[in-house]
Amino acid sequence: MINFIKKNKIGLSLLVIGMLSVSMGIHRQEHKTVAKKSNIICLECIGIG
Template sequence: MSKFIKKNKIGLALITLGMLSLFLGIHRGEHLTVAKKSNIICLECIGIG
């Protein structure tokens, strides 16, 4: 296991940073904003909104 960690330090750091960013965005409620905006855009595309 230690060889794996030594060999892939940058990759593990990037995965950790990505997961931290994901959880921070969920905590701040950004997923709701994205869903709301995507629904508006979709409704405009099909001509309902």
């Protein structure tokens, strides 16, 4: 296990940074904003909105 961590320090640190970024986005409820914007774009593409 120690060898795995030593060999993959950069990958593991990027994984941790990514997980922190996702959790901060969920905490700030940014997923609702993204869903709202994607719905608007889809409706504009279809021609309804």
